[in-house]
Amino acid sequence: MLLTGLPATAGPVTAARQLSDVIPAPAEVKANPKADFRLTPFTQIRTQPHSKDATRIGHYLARTLRPATGYPLPVVPARRQHLPGISLLLGKAAPRTGTEGYQLDVARSGVTIRANTPAGLFAGVQTLRQLLPADIEADRVQRRAWTVPGGRIVDYPRFGYRGAMLDLARHFHTPDEIKAYVDELAQYKINHLHLHLSDDQGWRIQIDSWPRLAPEGGGPGTGVDGEGGGYLTKADYTDLVRYAAERYITVVPEIDMPGHTNAAQSVYAELNCDGVAVPPRTDIEVGYSSLCIDSEITYTFVEDVIRELAAMTPGPYLHIGGDEAHATTDEDYATFMNRVLPLVYKYGKRPFGWNEVAKVDPPASTVPQYWGTTTQNADVAEAAARGSKILMSPANKAYLDMKYDANTPLGLQWAGFIEVRDAYEWDPGNHLDGVGEESVLGVEAPLWSETLRTLDDIEFMAFPRLPALAELGWSPRATHDWGSFSQRLAEQGPRWQLREVNFYRSPQIAWPG
Structure with missing residues (x-):
C-alpha cells in the first residue's frame, strides 16, 4: 500500500551541498571545498588489520556502494600505500568521540574514518553514505561521478x-x-x-x-x-x-x-x-x-x-x-x-x-x-x-x-x-x-x-x-535548527524513493521534484 503518491524511481540528484548535510547533524564540521574525494573503479576499502569487526563493517559498506557504482570496491587490510581509498581504522580518534563517535576525514587522497570502537566506525560509515549523492541508494548502476565533500567531521552522540x-x-x-x-x-x-x-x-x-x-x-x-x-x-x-x-x-x-x-x-x-x-x-x-x-x-x-x-x-x-x-x-x-x-x-x-x-x-x-x-x-x-x-x-x-x-x-x-x-x-x-x-x-x-x-x-x-x-x-x-533540519530532511526523500521506503510527503518539507 503506497501512500506517498511518489514515482518508484528518482532522477539524478546532486551530491550533498555541504559536509554537514546529513542526519543526524554532526557535532563538529570543518569543510574544505578543495579536498573533495571521488570514488573510482580502483577505490579500495581498507580496514583495520586483524579486526574482524572492522572487516565486517568494510564488507557492509562495500555491499552498500557496489550496486549503484558498479565498482568492485575490494575490502583489504589497511597498509601503507598511496592509492586513493576508504580507510576504516580503530584507534587514534579524537578522545571526545567516546565509545560511539568517530572522526571522518575527507581529502583528495581518500576518506579515513577513525573510531575508538566498532560501533563508532559503523556510525561513521552511515555518515559517509549520506555524504555521497542520493543515487548511491539505487539498486542498479548509475553513470555519474561519486564525490564526497572535503573536510573533517568529529562526531559523537548527545545521549547514549x-x-x-x-x-x-x-x-x-x-x-x-x-x-x-x-x-x-x-x-x-x-x-x-x-x-x-x-x-x-x-x-x-x-x-x-x-x-x-x-x-x-x-x-x-x-x-x-x-x-x-x-x-x-x-x-x-x-x-x-x-x-x-x-x-x-x-x-x-x-x-x-x-x-x-x-x-x-x-x-x-x-x-x-x-x-x-x-x-x-x-x-x-x-x-x-x-x-x-x-x-x-x-x-x-x-x-x-x-x-x-x-x-x-x-x-x-x-x-x-x-x-x-x-x-x-x-x-x-x-x-x-x-x-x-x-x-x-x-x-x-x-x-x-x-x-x-x-x-x-x-x-x-x-x-x-x-x-x-x-x-x-x-x-x-x-x-x-x-x-x-x-x-x-x-x-x-x-x-x-x-x-x-x-x-x-x-x-x-x-x-x-x-x-x-x-x-x-x-x-x-x-x-x-x-x-x-x-x-x-x-x-x-x-x-x-x-x-x-x-x-x-x-x-x-x-x-x-x-x-x-x-x-x-x-x-x-x-x-538543533528547524530551517537547517528541514532542508537536510528534504534531501532524504530521493534516498527513500530509491530504497522503496514508503514515507509521508509532509507539506512542511520542500521535497525535491
Whole structure:
C-alpha cells in the first residue's frame, strides 16, 4: 500500500551541498571545498588489520556502494600505500568521540574514518553514505561521478540511548519486516530497538515453560480485528537480536504487566483470580486486564517468562511495561512491582518500565520511560532526584503512531496530531520539569500498531518523523535548527524513493521534484 503518491524511481540528484548535510547533524564540521574525494573503479576499502569487526563493517559498506557504482570496491587490510581509498581504522580518534563517535576525514587522497570502537566506525560509515549523492541508494548502476565533500567531521552522540519501539502485539510483524525497519534505523544512528511482545490482543514470543502461550495467544485470529496473528519463535528472536547487533542496535524486549495481559489470561486460566480463562480480545480498549496479584502462580509465570527472555537477550535491559494498569489498585500495583523488579535483577538485567513504575519508588537503576503529554510528572521527577535515568518518549512528541493531520489514513490521535516539525521542536534534555539533561538516558520513538498491518504502514508513520527524533538523540542541542533540519530532511526523500521506503510527503518539507 503506497501512500506517498511518489514515482518508484528518482532522477539524478546532486551530491550533498555541504559536509554537514546529513542526519543526524554532526557535532563538529570543518569543510574544505578543495579536498573533495571521488570514488573510482580502483577505490579500495581498507580496514583495520586483524579486526574482524572492522572487516565486517568494510564488507557492509562495500555491499552498500557496489550496486549503484558498479565498482568492485575490494575490502583489504589497511597498509601503507598511496592509492586513493576508504580507510576504516580503530584507534587514534579524537578522545571526545567516546565509545560511539568517530572522526571522518575527507581529502583528495581518500576518506579515513577513525573510531575508538566498532560501533563508532559503523556510525561513521552511515555518515559517509549520506555524504555521497542520493543515487548511491539505487539498486542498479548509475553513470555519474561519486564525490564526497572535503573536510573533517568529529562526531559523537548527545545521549547514549537512542531508540525506536515496535509493537508486535496489536498486529504481528514478520522477522523480515522487522529487519527492514532495523536497516532504516541504523542509518540514523538509532542504537536500541524496543520490541513490545505482549498485550491484550496477542502474545508474540515463544516461552517453553508455558508452551501454549505463543501458539494460542499469538495464533490465528489474534491481534486487533483478529487480523494480526503470528509470533516469534526463539530461533526467530535470536536471529533478530544477531541481525540488529551487527548494525550496533541492542534489542530491548518488553512483556507488559500487570495490565495489558488479556492474551496470556485467555490461554492460561490459572492466571485469573477466579481460575476461569477470559475471552480473547481484538478491540483496542485498554485498562481492563490484570494479573492476579495475590496468587503465587502469577509470580511463577512472571519469573519463568523473565528467565527465558533474559537468557536469549544479550543486551542489558528488560522492559516490564507497567502502564495503564487501571484494573489493579495502587496497593496491588506496588506489591506486584516489589516482587517483579527483583526478578529482573536476579536474571542479570536492568529493568525498564513505563513511567507509572516510578510511583513505587523503584531502585535508582530502574529506568522509567516517560510517555505523558504534559511537562510535569511528580513521580518521574522524584525518581530522577533519587538517581534514576529517564527515557523520554512524550506521546505528543515522540509517538509515531499519532496521525500527521486529520487526513492521515493510518494512526490514532488521542495525543494530538504530530507533524514532523512537532516531532523535532522539543528538547529531551529540558522537557520535563525537574528532569535535567543529566537525568535523561535518551529518547525513544514508540510505534504502536493498532492500525498498522504492513511494512508500508510502519514506514509511512515512521518517516519522516523518525529522523527528527534521531537527531534530537544524537546531535548537540546547539545544532538543533528547524530551517537547517528541514532542508537536510528534504534531501532524504530521493534516498527513500530509491530504497522503496514508503514515507509521508509532509507539506512542511520542500521535497525535491
